[in-house]
Amino acid sequence: MAALSYILSFKAYVMLPIVIFIIALMISIKPGQALMSSLTLGVGLAGIFIVIDFLVSNVGPAIGSLISHTGLNYPVLDVGWPSLAAMAWASDIGVVAIPMVLLINAIMISMNMTRTIDVDIWNYWHFVLLGVMVKKATGNFYMAVLATAVIAIITLKLADWTAPFIEKRFGFKGISVPTVSAITFFPIGVIGNAVIERIPYIRDLHANPDTIKKRFGVLGEPVIIGFVIGDFLGILAGYDVKGILQLGVSLAAVMVLLPAMAEILVRGLTPISEGIKRFMERRFPGRDKLYLSVDPALLLGNTSVLVTGLLLMPLSIALAFVIPGNRIIPLADLTNLMTTISMVILATNSNVIRALIIGIPIVIIDLVISSRMAAFFTSLMHLYKVAGQKGYSGLMSSFTDGGNPLRYWIFEVFKGNVLAYASLPLLALLLYASWYAYKRFKNSENKGGISDSV
Template identity: 50%
Template sequence: MAGLASQINSVIQYILGMGAIVMLPIILFIVGLCFRMKPSEAFKSALTVGVGFVGIFAIFGILTNNVGPAAQAMVKHTGINLPAADLGWPALSAITWGLPIAPFVIPMTIVINIIMLIIGQTRTVDVDMWNYWHFALAGTLVYYITDNFLLGLVAAALITIIVFKLADWAAPMGEKYFGLEGISLPTVSSITFWPIGLIGNWLLDKIPGINKIKIDPKSIQKKFGVFGEPMMIGLILGILLGLLAGYDVKGLLNIGVNLAAVMLLLPRMTRVLLEGLMPISQSVQEFLTKKFPNRKDLFIGLDIAVAIGNSSIISTALLLTPIAVALAFILPGNHTLPLADLANLAVFASMIVLACKGNIFRALIISIPCIIGDLYISTAMASTITKMARNVAYKGAMHSVVTSFLDGGNPLRYWIVKIFQLDPIALVLILIVGGLVWWIYRATKKDVLSANE
């Protein structure tokens, strides 16, 4: 039995090793065939989606390769000496997939998704199987802390259900403000902050003076002309980041031009991806409309990467980078040294930006307390993440403490972990947070649900 389990795990690891840019086109091709697309059309659409993701990840690589070293230079200049190094989401996802719960999460998530679709409790058809690691991470954390495998699976199932509901909720505004027609974004590291963004935006609406401030790419471009275009904003923000990192003139120009390229090219790659996705999305909706006349509102669930080409998101993320470093330095009791995940702040900020309808000023204000929470939570989870990393022989954790600034510091995962530990505060928060989320849902329902009308 153990041998069979090992073989199954090896097969799953091999498939996952292909990465999102290979897995997703294969899955979408199969989805297209299942929903009666011609094989040639399904193949072309799926391949176009894959090409779009190649472009997005390549450009995101430019962002990472420039923001990462600049952030490390800032850390060096500020003299930060914190014991828990941020290993970033790529390493954390690889660690998660290498641990026992992960292989069980894939079939479980598919079953949960199907059941929720059948009983009408979700509108999201989550085809982004590679990103199921987000659900697996929650289960793995609970497993390591409680030493109970079954509780780990229950935790993974719980966060899956919550994320599908949040993705459904945000999708109409995503269609309008990100141009993602027929798409939802069930990525834990971003969708967690959707209700927080809505609550923060609602509160800022009530503050005189503050509620009149609007800073977004359109208003900047209108006021500053050519210097307000996304490409120019990227250049300016890149140079500012370089100055904070202590770069010389060559370094300043290099990071400036690279971030200008990111601002210009990411939206274009997103359009390529959507060009491939639309035929598949339409086929799914046409098929389901025939079979289930009352289900005309389904979304295809994809990685948040399809949204981060938005200029407001990238601008917010770049502005948050030095802020995160400064907060890590000044917050008492913080042990997290933010490094690898600093380049992933676009994912963190995306749903907050959406809740603020692209208003960078508001998104920054709301993001700062969220970053503070992430730093403290990632500090609290450092010992568990280090243990996980050592169990898969991750070199960076063998002689030092590691954590993950954003995914390790995610408040939804942490709350679920504390619930399964029967922490009294976490249990009381079920009622408080549940009531707060229900209230903001009712308070913003008309605005959110009418966004795509």
């Protein structure tokens, strides 16, 4: 257990390059190239996290100021996803989950049931968290392990179905994102996009970085968009001119630096992906290509993801004040909205307007579930001695990951909730929509064109 805790204490930008380096050697990539590619990947991922930390350090105080101006005080503290991750890895489920998920992944690959090689071990905590929740609710360790396996399998399949979209629409080849916090919302994005397609006028509204550039010229450049959004947030936060301009320049920097860091990560990943492709062609002639898993932070390199996520932040605060039953003000998890919305952007082909429309019900769902689960998460945090905030003794939850609808639904199923069982057809519809979108997209590719919608 101590050894596992030590390994899991490595940052993602350290652990992932180590795993990738080992895989590279196993598939006969020369040690020098394997080392260079792995380190380049790690540098890109570290750069992404550095920029995200910079974003949080600038946006966080602005959001806090915005909330304080309302004078409202909600009883649940948003402690963010790190508290949930720490809780997951502090549990006995985590010890079992790593070898189990690796084994499930290997079996599915060997049986051609998945194309995703899930080496992003740190993000297994998303699977482990469900197991921890089920064990707490049922007292049954084996049910908890089964729940962990179920969400891992669903996530791997969704990762397979989204990978071609990521390659064609985001330009990241040979990768997939099997992370619950992101992948959950691709089916919702697909169905939401299909609904909007049937609404006159709204279906004709389209805005992405390319169309904004064409219409507004230099004003449509990502650096200008970031500056304007930063100034807007600064004004809402009640900042003075100096504070407004500083926040504007900070977000302009984020809009430029995140895509640059994503490019570095992809530069390191490309030789590994090509090596895996050659290896599979030698060992399994005719086998479809495989995808390497990466952290969803890579998707934040897409300008539409950044723009939509930033616009959703103040909108989420506004929704928190008006949604009946909500008891949490988004704070620590607010910037994680960019991860949440990334797959919606993917499903809508980078249409910011559609993603914002679809993002509203997603935010509402997150608010309601995270509020509902607050007492449960608080008891778990006390059980595993995870501190939400020093000196705080009230209710705690996580706005985005604590409100994740897929994890919550599976949790309710394992609890024996009749309504959760009754909603099985809805889950089947969401999964079918994702599979159908994938098949339609692949057919469009095979015919020589790329469909603009799913």
